[in-house]
Amino acid sequence: MPEHKRKVGDRGQVTIPKELRDRRGIKGGDEVEFVEVNNEIVIKPPTDEERLAEGYRKRAERSRELAEEMEEASAEATEHLGDAPGWSE
Template identity: 50%
Template sequence: MAGEETHKVGERGQVTLPKHLREALDIDGGDEVTIREEDGKIVIERPVSRKVLAEGYRRRAEQYGAITEEMGDTSREANAYLAGSPDW
């Protein structure tokens, strides 16, 4: 793994994040991070902010709205095309 470093875990279970990583990921003292176990590894990452999460939901809603509109148009076209077909 490139850039791999070894650090000691303190008696209280603490590890200091190296400065170059804190700077690269814009993590400052007092910031919250999310810590989880994943496939036998400890993963530390910045939590998703409410603003970023809201933006993702807004984009998804726009996508669904566009799909709904497209399907409505397709349904209207199909109804017009099949207008003379028997009702089964």
């Protein structure tokens, strides 16, 4: 991983290199977190609650789609094969 050196401005500002911003999905206006770890300063994007929620929504939607597919497959199997012998609800 290449090192990226930047000068700290008089007000403590540093520009995050574009390559790193692009790779980590950091855009202008985003907030980042500064964490001190083993005498180093780590800059990381915070967990974006909306991005996290969107991931959960997509996963829930995929689960619904799979459940519908399974229900259709089960109905099709029952239609072609009949109920399983000895099966009671």
